[in-house]
Amino acid sequence: MAAEKVQPILEVKALSKDFVAGNVLTRRTVKAVQDATFNLYAGHVTALVGESGSGKSTIVRMIARLYQPTGGQILFKGQDVAHDRTRGRLLKYRSQVQMIFQDPFSSLNPVHRVRHNLERPLIIHKRIKRRQDMREQVHSLLRRVSLTPVEEFADKYPHQLSGGQRQRVAIARALAVEPLVILADEPVSMLDVSIRLGILNLMAQLRNEQNIAFLYVTHDIASARYFANEILVMYAGHIVEGGASEELIQNPQHPYTQLLLSAVPDPARGLRTAEVEVVGEIPSLAEVGLGCPFAARCAHVMDKCRKAMPPRTQLSETRWTRCYLYE
Amino acid sequence: METSQPVSAPLGVPQPKPTRRVQLPDWMNSILRNRKASVGIIILTFFVLVSLFAGQLTSINPTRRVGRPHEAPSAEHILGTTRDGKDVFSQVVYGGRTTLFVGFLTGTIIIAISIVMGLTAGYMGGWVDEFLSMLTNVFLILPGIPLVIVVAGWLDRPGPATVMIVLGAISWAWGARVLRSQTLTLRNSEFVAAARVVGEPTWRIILFEILPNMVSLVVSSWIGAVQYATLALVTLEFIGLGDVNIVTWGTILFWAQNNQALLTGAWWTFIPPGICIAAIGLSLTLINYGIDEITNPRLQRS
């Protein structure tokens, strides 16, 4: 993949998010994401892998402009959008950056028919010239996600659909505006194992045919390997390693990535065996200090590891990590 | 194409209960299948029909003297007459019309204020929520009926319109609190996040994404508010703080008590309106129990 040479469509720079949790007495800051930097490219899938609570959804929701970042930048086509507040500018961004949620059972409002979910983005973003074109547009979206017969599906309510069918509706909704970027937050993790591949293949097809840039969040290393061009490994709010997927899986560098992959029996064997297990203890994000978040569990820990977060080391043109072993 | 069964949703993710669907057929079916709700609806329908067809049921003007004082029930005056010689049956029929109309209207005003306050606080969060919640708590602490009594006494026999406004202004807090907490839950659901990502404006999210998912809660709060308002109005009128020249169930009771109907044994002047008031209270209670059972399957007998 020569995508690295082309201009990124979306750049995330030193993005961070602090949540204030607890009441007046127990108030503490949760550093959910710290100093996240990566790019998304057209026709390129970037996977974000990490165990539960590592901050993956927080990153996605910041890029989707659902959470306001505490610090850092989100550049879309070179323009910082992290501080856009006006409805006009937000709408323009939303017409190009869309999102698919983890749980298709709660991401579709039970009171609306499938048709409504597809018509709204078309209306809001003025993607149809004439009212008469609406029907045809909705049907063509349903055809693109293989929900046929389209007339029948357009009139259904979410409770009349299976999980996989709902997720296809959610994908069609994201596609309605013809986005350049799709953020997919664990889009298959709530689905039956038997239908995950169908959804992943649909997204792969969209990447190939529509040249859409994907940010694919997952627990599942095997699916990241299958679908993603590049993998980012996240641990306790930090992205600790990144690189071309096959290379990273064959030859992990960061001690956490190594631990993660050793816990996965054989990622090549199939999609069902490769869930990221929680290995050892996840540090409480409220206690994450200055140093490397992995220090408490790392076999190679050194004094300086506890003092400051290691800088980013470029290992090759396509690989980087944040660990003092490679400084 | 996938044929698998839907997998179950995770705990903690707000899942609209299957019975909360706003598809009318389903919804009406479950109401009609529920015994309590059906009985309540039948009683209520009876009184609504009586009110609508008051003119067909009796040709006697309820405010005119048509007989001797305290005539016992007879073929001519099936519920007898008052001490002023007015026809009690006609008074109960027309008084019911006014009582129900004012009660429903007041309940509707109350719930409308509750919806605006509760949904705004729940969705907006932040200082808006803090301010509105504080206001809600203040109104929750205020003793409702005693306050209305004081205000009504101070306004000196206010008409129904004034009582309606006063009741509406001080009785919205309970509904607002219930609706706020439901709004908070729904606001964090993924379909609201999805609507924001699609670009839906805030007012549309509140009205078309959140509100339709609270229909049963809104309806039961509305019925509760109607019941509260009706009983409060009857109470005020009974103790003579309303406009006693209007015929309502409350004022019939007021005059009966004023004319010492109890001592003179004129039971027909207070038993019929009393039964009507109790029946309306019962029917609204039954409907709300029914809605509770339908939306909360754990309460259903297996």
Ligand SMILES: Nc1ncnc2c1ncn2[C@@H]1O[C@H](COP(=O)(O)OP(=O)(O)OP(=O)(O)O)[C@@H](O)[C@H]1O
């Ligand atoms: N709205 C919020 N308020 C407070 N804390 C939050 C909020 N959202 C997330 N967090 C905290 O931020 C941390 C990261 O959460 P996030 O949802 O991003 O993790 P994740 O990697 O997506 O996990 P999962 O795999 O379980 O979805 C967690 O500790 C979580 O408790």
Ligand code: SF4
């Ligand atoms: S920086 Fe230090 S503690 Fe962190 S992973 Fe590298 S060696 Fe281990």
Ligand SMILES: [Mg+2]
């Ligand atoms: Mg998540």
